[in-house]
Amino acid sequence: MACTVAANVHATSLRRVTEAVGRRFVAGVEDFGYGAALLVESLVWIVLGRWLNQRVRLHAIVEEMMSIGVRAIPVVAVLAFANGAMMAMQGIYTLREFGAESRVVAGIAMSVVREFGVLIAGIVVAARSGSAIAARIGTMQISQEIDALRVMGISPVRYLVAPILVAMLIMMPLLTVLSNSLAILGGGAFSVMELHISPDTYLERALAALAIQDLVQSLVKSLVFGVLVTLVATSNGFSAAGGAEGLGRATTRSVVLSISAIVVADMIFTFFLSR
Amino acid sequence: MSACVESAVGPVIEVEDLVACYGNQRILDRVSLTVRQGEIMVIMGGSGSGKSTLLRYLLGLRRPDSGAVRIFGKDIARLSSAEWRELRKKMGVSFQGGALFSSMTVGDNVCMPLREHTRLDEKTIRIMSRMKLEVVNLAGFEHLMPAQLSGGMIKRAALARAIVMDPSVLFFDEPSAGLDPVVAADLDRLILRIRDALRVSIVVVTHELESAFAIADRIALLDHGRILMVGSVDEVQRSDNQRVRNLLTRTSEEQVVDVEEYLCRLTEGVE
Numbered sequence: 001m002a003c004t005v006a007a008n009v010h011a012t013s014l015r016r017v018t019e020a021v022g023r024r025f026v027a028g029v030e031d032f033g034y035g036a037a038l039l040v041e042s043l044v045w046i047v048l049g050r051w052l053n054q055r056v057r058l059h060a061i062v063e064e065m066m067s068i069g070v071r072a073i074p075v076v077a078v079l080a081f082a083n084g085a086m087m088a089m090q091g092i093y094t095l096r097e098f099g100a101e102s103r104v105v106a107g108i109a110m111s112v113v114r115e116f117g118v119l120i121a122g123i124v125v126a127a128r129s130g131s132a133i134a135a136r137i138g139t140m141q142i143s144q145e146i147d148a149l150r151v152m153g154i155s156p157v158r159y160l161v162a163p164i165l166v167a168m169l170i171m172m173p174l175l176t177v178l179s180n181s182l183a184i185l186g187g188g189a190f191s192v193m194e195l196h197i198s199p200d201t202y203l204e205r206a207l208a209a210l211a212i213q214d215l216v217q218s219l220v221k222s223l224v225f226g227v228l229v230t231l232v233a234t235s236n237g238f239s240a241a242g243g244a245e246g247l248g249r250a251t252t253r254s255v256v257l258s259i260s261a262i263v264v265a266d267m268i269f270t271f272f273l274s275r
Numbered sequence: 276m277s278a279c280v281e282s283a284v285g286p287v288i289e290v291e292d293l294v295a296c297y298g299n300q301r302i303l304d305r306v307s308l309t310v311r312q313g314e315i316m317v318i319m320g321g322s323g324s325g326k327s328t329l330l331r332y333l334l335g336l337r338r339p340d341s342g343a344v345r346i347f348g349k350d351i352a353r354l355s356s357a358e359w360r361e362l363r364k365k366m367g368v369s370f371q372g373g374a375l376f377s378s379m380t381v382g383d384n385v386c387m388p389l390r391e392h393t394r395l396d397e398k399t400i401r402i403m404s405r406m407k408l409e410v411v412n413l414a415g416f417e418h419l420m421p422a423q424l425s426g427g428m429i430k431r432a433a434l435a436r437a438i439v440m441d442p443s444v445l446f447f448d449e450p451s452a453g454l455d456p457v458v459a460a461d462l463d464r465l466i467l468r469i470r471d472a473l474r475v476s477i478v479v480v481t482h483e484l485e486s487a488f489a490i491a492d493r494i495a496l497l498d499h500g501r502i503l504m505v506g507s508v509d510e511v512q513r514s515d516n517q518r519v520r521n522l523l524t525r526t527s528e529e530q531v532v533d534v535e536e537y538l539c540r541l542t543e544g545v546e
Contacts, residue, residue, distance in 0.1 A: 052357075054360075054391075139377070140376075143372055143374060143377070144370045144371070144372060144374040145374050145375075145376055145377070147334075147336055147370065147374065148368065148370060148374040148375075148376075150335075150336060151334050151335070151336070151363060151366060151368045152363060152387070152388050152391070153359065153360040153361075153362075153363030153364055153388075153391075153392065154387075154388075154391050155356075
């Protein structure tokens with residue numbers, strides 16, 4: 001008797017777990033589909049808006065470029081410089097054991113351009129704009145401003161999402177170039193002092209280590225990251241519900257999800273591109 | 276011009292056997308309703324009666340699961356997005372909380388539909404938006420941000436934005452909610468004045484009896500997702516239907532307790 005009860009309890013809890021997993025999975029697929037739909041609709045507005053007399057406003061794009069890109073410059077610069085310097089420190093101390101510390105310059109250049117420069121830019125944008133965008137759209141959703149747009153015949157995707165997407169596609173590559181340059185500069189500042197080489201030599205060695213594919217890889221990644229942050233942040237904003245608490249949840253979710261999406265996408269990219 | 280002719284015949288809005296569900300719960304149950312040209316139709320009901328949901332269907336923010344909603348004779352479930360855009364130029368909405376864009380000044384809020392839908396030059400747009408602000412007695416406030424306005428002013432600014440495209444049908448969601456009685460009465464008078472000045476049809480969703488009786492040509496009483504009755508103010512006031520009387524005299528309904536069902540509800544899903 002006791003045995004059957006225990007088995008029953010076990011079966012129900014197992015069923016619950018399976019159910020929960022299934023639900024999460026379906027919700028995940030739904031989110032993914034929603035994001036894809038947002039992307040397609042934004043692209044349609046960007047390309048066809050002019051002909052439909054429903055254009056994406058330049059003024060809105062410029063504003064987004066300011067808040068997403070230009071205002072992120074100081075943070076990206078500091079983080080990239082510090083990260084480059086740290087790589088130089090770690091690299092020199094580790095490679096010294098093998099007497100290969102002069103190879104550190106190539107190592108910095110390659111890992112910065114292929115990986116860390118774009119990752120820093122992406123994470124900064126995800127943290128700054130991912131939260132800001134989700135909070136702004138979420139507030140509009142909760143105060144019925146999104147409904148107001150729709151009943152006015154103004155597509156919220158055209159009005160709110162498309163300008164962000166364009167701004168991301170322009171600013172992410174620029175921030176990435178900045179991030180790459182400053183990380184190499186940061187690495188150089190430390191290497192020049194520690195390895196007693198001239199700045200010219202450092203730069204020469206760094207550039208020699210790089211191929212054009214590395215830069216292309218970094219720029220392509222930056223575009224993908226920009227799209228990911230846009231979609232995650234806007235879709236979380238649109239799905240905000242339940243007052244101030246819901247808004248907070250949407251904002252947090254947006255930041256966490258967009259940073260995770262960036263890192264995972266980066267890993268997938270690296271897996272395929274470094275083979 | 277063809278739009279005028281088109282809307283002069285037939286009802287502005289027709290709802291036919293509309294059923295709405297959230298999950299397993301039926302919010303609207305076979306609701307049918309007609310709004311005629313030039314009338315003020317007040318949809319009245321307590322909270323939870325489904326009136327806000329009904330409004331979302333009328334505005335096309337939800338697609339019907341079953342039944343049909345026709346606006347100017349067009350079935351909203353079958354419109355292309357371009358047709359929707361055209362239709363929406365003829366609809367104005369004043370939301371419960373105003374839903375003014377908080378990042379823009381009052382003036383820009385009112386200008387926005389003109390900027391997005393017309394090719395008028397900036398000066399004309401400014402003048403037209405000022406005219407509408409004049410209508411709602413908000414002239415000179417266009418440089419303020421929505422956060423700087425009082426509750427009554429927000430509703431009036433939202434109304435100015437709703438009428439800036441000279442719509443043929445206007446919707447109000449709880450116009451007097453959150454306002455003191457004097458300001459609410461002012462807003463009622465403003466709604467009447469706008470109907471006469473612009474010759475629009477108006478749909479008002481409210482739970483306020485006083486306001487409903489003051490402005491309505493006809494009242495639709497909504498109760499638990501069903502239309503209880505549709506009639507003029509007089510007809511509603513003289514009705515001897517018990518549930519109508521309860522709504523009007525604000526008597527809460529006695530829920531008949533079925534012991535069996537009560538126990539079922541309590542124990543449902545609990546192991």
